Amino acid sequence: MKDKIVLVTGASSGMGKATCIEIAKLGAKVIMVCRDKQRGIEALEEVKQQSNNPSVELMLCDLGSIKEIKEFTKEFKKRFEKLDILINNAGVILPGKHRTKDGLELQFGVNHLGHFFLTKELLDLIKKSPTGRIINVASGAHKIGRIHFEDINLDKNYTLWRAYAQSKLANILFTYELARKLKGTNVTANCLHPGAVATNMGINRKTGFGTLITKTLKPFFQTPREGADTAIYLATSSDVQGITGKYFYKKKPIKSSMLSYNEHLAEKLWQFSEEIIEGISSRKS
Template identity: 60%
Template sequence: MNGKIVLITGANAGMGLATTIEIAKKGATVIMMCRNKQRGEEALKTAIEQSGSTNIKMMICDLGSLESIHSFINQFKEKYNHLDILINNAGVMTLKREVTRDGFEMQLGVNHLGHFLLTNLLIALLKNAEEARIINVSSGAHKVGKIHFQDPFLTKRFGLMKGYAQSKLANILFTKELSRKLKNTNITVNALHPGAVATSIGVNRKTGFGKSFMKLMKLFFLSPEEGASTAIYLATNDEVRHITGEYFYKKKISLVSKAALDGDLSKRLWTWSEQQVSIYPQK
């Protein structure tokens, strides 16, 4: 991993921070993408202390804002001319319906559309690498997910799992379609289920509501370090260097839902997503 540049979204806590520390230990330059400056700076300090590496940087970006994503990309391109590994780790889960700055339902907006735009805007830098990898953190929740095209932002009937499962199914459909579009390039794209992990994903981004529930979860669920193991494996192991378009669980290729294998659905979601974030079709 020496000399490789790795970008990790949602790196200020949980699996993102654990992934940052372990990959930095392996010699890579890691850029921690964080939404909040104060929490990001605290996480950066922790990452440097625990990894023993000084090749860790922190950059600000809110995946719930298309403007923030474009601003981040401009800053990133000023500093780096290529990117070896992109780990789309950031995720939110909301107990009640919330919206992003652009009016998207928060879970679909951050978990899918924010990463969709970010990834597409980074493709050129990934192509500049000798061998590049995109890793999307999805969830086993995708298996109960549907893409609700008639009301994708759940304005009429919101449900926590309905919205979260939709966003996680979108992660896998995005992975499958992007891997097809990048066939015969230097870039592989894979998704993963980290397992049931005790993180801050269910804590309200503004009020902090849900912290007590998340503390209780830690008694029964995997630690962030355990949850990060498959993402680290996909980012660093030579065994998967030529594997693309797959879904991993516990470092092995795993089965996905019938909907996740629907090529027509992945194409439809791709076109819809392009329209939402206003980008040109990926060549």
């Protein structure tokens, strides 16, 4: 992994941090993308220490803000000439209904739209890598997901799992459509289900809600390092060189839901996502 530049979102804790540590151990230059500055600084020190790799950097970005993603990618392009591996790891699942800075339902806004826009903005740099890889962390929860185009924020019928499953189905539809659009290039796009992992996802950091449930279930869950295993494999293994448009679990390609293979739906979501971003951008300009 020497001379490779790797960007990991949601890098301040859980699977994101574990992914950064393991990839940094292999000698890559790792860019940790975090929303919270203080937690990001703490995680950066830990990653450097555990990997014994000083070539790890922290960059801040809130994936719930199109404006911040634009500023972040502009800064990234100034500093780097290529990007070898993009790991879209950041994920939100939060009790109660929340909105992004742009007014979108939080899970759809961060888990899908933020990563959709980040990837599109960095695509030129990824194409400059001899073997560019895009890895999206999805979830088995996509199987109960539907894309509610007529009510994307789920204002009429919101539940936490409905919102989360929608965002995770969107991750897979996006991955497959991206792989189709990148056909004939040196860039691959794959996604994965990490399995049940004991992280801080599902805990409201302001109120602490969800802490007890998470602690109770922790013994039955994988560690963040175990959960990160497939993402690390997809980022670093020569076994998957040239493999694209697949959904992985435990380092093996498996079938995702029937709905996730609907090309018309994937195309519609792509267009829909672009229109939302255009709408937000025109409002802010």
